[in-house]
Amino acid sequence: MTDDPTPDSFGLATRLVRGGLHRSPHKETAEAIYLTSGFVYDTAEEADARFAGTSPGYLYGRYANPTVRMLEERLMGLEGAEECLCTGSGMAAVTASVVAPLRAGDRVAAPRALFSSCLWLLDTYLPRFGVEVVFVDGDDLDQWRAAAAKPLKLVLLESPSNPVLGGVDLKAVADIVKPAGAIVVVDNVFATPLLQQPLTLGADVVVYSTTKHMDGQGRTLGGAILASKALMDEHYRDFLRHTGPALSPFNAWVILKGLETIHLRVPAQCTSAARIADALAAHPKVTRVLYPGRADHPQRAIHARQMSAGGTLVALEIAGGREGAFRFLDALQLIDISNNLGDAKSLATHPATTTHRRITEAQRLHIGVTPGTVRISVGLETCEDLLADIAQALEAV
Numbered sequence: 001m002t003d004d005p006t007p008d009s010f011g012l013a014t015r016l017v018r019g020g021l022h023r024s025p026h027k028e029t030a031e032a033i034y035l036t037s038g039f040v041y042d043t044a045e046e047a048d049a050r051f052a053g054t055s056p057g058y059l060y061g062r063y064a065n066p067t068v069r070m071l072e073e074r075l076m077g078l079e080g081a082e083e084c085l086c087t088g089s090g091m092a093a094v095t096a097s098v099v100a101p102l103r104a105g106d107r108v109a110a111p112r113a114l115f116s117s118c119l120w121l122l123d124t125y126l127p128r129f130g131v132e133v134v135f136v137d138g139d140d141l142d143q144w145r146a147a148a149a150k151p152l153k154l155v156l157l158e159s160p161s162n163p164v165l166g167g168v169d170l171k172a173v174a175d176i177v178k179p180a181g182a183i184v185v186v187d188n189v190f191a192t193p194l195l196q197q198p199l200t201l202g203a204d205v206v207v208y209s210t211t212k213h214m215d216g217q218g219r220t221l222g223g224a225i226l227a228s229k230a231l232m233d234e235h236y237r238d239f240l241r242h243t244g245p246a247l248s249p250f251n252a253w254v255i256l257k258g259l260e261t262i263h264l265r266v267p268a269q270c271t272s273a274a275r276i277a278d279a280l281a282a283h284p285k286v287t288r289v290l291y292p293g294r295a296d297h298p299q300r301a302i303h304a305r306q307m308s309a310g311g312t313l314v315a316l317e318i319a320g321g322r323e324g325a326f327r328f329l330d331a332l333q334l335i336d337i338s339n340n341l342g343d344a345k346s347l348a349t350h351p352a353t354t355t356h357r358r359i360t361e362a363q364r365l366h367i368g369v370t371p372g373t374v375r376i377s378v379g380l381e382t383c384e385d386l387l388a389d390i391a392q393a394l395e396a397v
C-alpha cells in the first residue's frame, strides 16, 4: 500500500480502513496524530510562497492539519464528494454550511422537524441578520413549491428527521428548490453515508456530526462539510479559515479509527433496531412505533427509495403520556437515558422534556412529538439483552 489516498475502485471497507492515509517518513502503521497548532518554514522565501499558494504545504492549524486532512480525504471517498472540510462539532458544520453563503435579504427554507440546535439557528439567529426563513412540513411538496415561488438562497433538511424519523423526498425537494436558486444542504446524520447518499439525489452540500455514528463510541465531537470544490471555494473555505471552528487533530484521529469499523457497526445496529421496532409494535403498552424500515411508517415509500436500511433509531409512543414515558425510561436497566445517539451503547431520550423542550407544545405536536414519545438509539449490545430490558421496562408502565 502506498501512502496515496485509496482510489475509488477499492471496495467500501478498504476505503474506510485506508482512505486518505498519508504516512510520515517513519512509516507508522496507524495514522499519525499531528498535534501541532502551527508549521515552520525553512526560509522566508518559502513562507512567502506558501502564503501565496505557489508552494504546497500547511500554514496554520486553523486552516488545515495533516491528521484532519486524512479524515477529510477518507470522508470524500466515502461520500463521493470532491472536497471535505471538517469542523469541531456537527453544529459548527451546520452553522458554517448555512451561514456562509447568506446575505441580508436572502430567503431560506427548511422543514419544521429539525435537530433542535439547527432549528434555533434558523428560527432565532438568522432573522436577526435580515434573513427570512420559511418553514414547511417536510413531506408536503406543495409547501416546498410555495416556498420556492420566490428566490431561495438555501435549503436545510434532514431525512430521517429528528426525533420521530419523518421522511423528506430529497430528490423531489431538490428538483423544486434548485430552479429558485437554492443551495441544498442535507444533514445526513441519522442515515449515515452508508445508508443514504444525498449528493446522488440532488443535494449540493452534505453535513455530518461525526460525533454520532462515525466516532460511534461516544468519545469526541466533530463535524464535516462535503461539497463540490467550486462550492467550497466560493462559500466555505475562507469562512472556516477565518471564523475558526477547526477540528482537533486528536479528535480527527479518533474519528478516523471510528470510520474503520462503521460498515460493521451500522448494519448490526440497523438489524437490532428493526427487531426492536417489530417487538415494540406488537406490545400493548406501545401506542405507536415509527421506524423507517417498517411498512407502517407514514413515509415508508420515501425512506425505501432513498435509504438502503431503516437506520439505527426507533421512535415510539408509550401509553400514559409523559408519566408512562418517564416510568419506562426510569425502569430501563441496560439502556441509558441520554440525548446522544449513534453510540455503541443504546440510549433512550424523552424529546419533549430534553431536546425539544424549547419549542411550544403545539409545535411539538405538529412535528409528531407527543408527551409519550421516546427515541431509542440502538447500540451494539446483544439484541436479546436489549429486547429483554425493553420488555421489563414496559412492565413498569
Ligand SMILES: *Cc1c(COP(=O)(O)O)cnc(C)c1O
Residues within 6 Å of the ligand: 089, 090, 091, 092, 094, 115, 118, 158, 162, 187, 189, 190, 208, 209, 210, 211, 212, 221, 222, 223, 341
Ligand atoms: C448531533 C446532531 C447535530 C449536531 O452535532 P454536534 O456534533 O452535537 O454538534 C446536528 N444534526 C443532527 C441531525 C444531529 O443528530
